[in-house]
Amino acid sequence: MFYFEMNDDAELRLLEPRHAENLFFLIDQSRDFLREWLSWIDFTKEVNDSEEFIQSALKQFGDNNGFQAGIWYKGVLAGVIGLHHIDWANKSTSIGYWLGEEFQGKGLMTSACEGIIDYCFKDLALKRIEIRAAVENTKSQAIPKRLGFQKEGCSRSSEFLYGRYVDHYIFSLINED
DSSP states (O other), X not given: OXXXXXXXXXXXXXXXXXXXXXXXXXXXHTHHHHHTTOTTGGXXXXXXXXXXXXXXXXXXXHTTSOOEEEEXXXXXXXXXXXXXXXXXXXXXXXXXXXXXXXXXXXSHHHHHHHHHHHIIIIISOOSEEXXXXXXXXXXXXXXXXXXXXXXXXXXXEEXXXXXXXXXXEEEEEETTO
């Protein structure tokens, strides 16, 4: 199982079915805040939707194709971070993440990303990690910039988000960086 202690107050743990209510509550409490940049928010309407997400995440982990971990802050679920997919042939992956509104500005996501990066390069022996962030989402872009990722370019009309297409900046980190 994946586990990473970020500091005395925070840790990363794989999401389990018993976390479905906590996950749904966190999403529901931050729904308007999260909806600005996450296309799946409107599809998370009840606890069962969070249960289904966790089950698919556990299958992903069991298939050795990445994982989804809860970010726990002082014992409370604060957000989620994970690997979208692992391209084993090219030894690369991409990181996705989000935090509930009340947990912003505490350095949690930077620390969580550091743990994931360390795990990807040391334990999984990957070569490349990518983070994509909407061009207008400056908070999300701050994370890869802070962690030494290089901005590679812009993927135009990369995501259909509530009636409009948004462009994504692509950031990468190579294990030698």
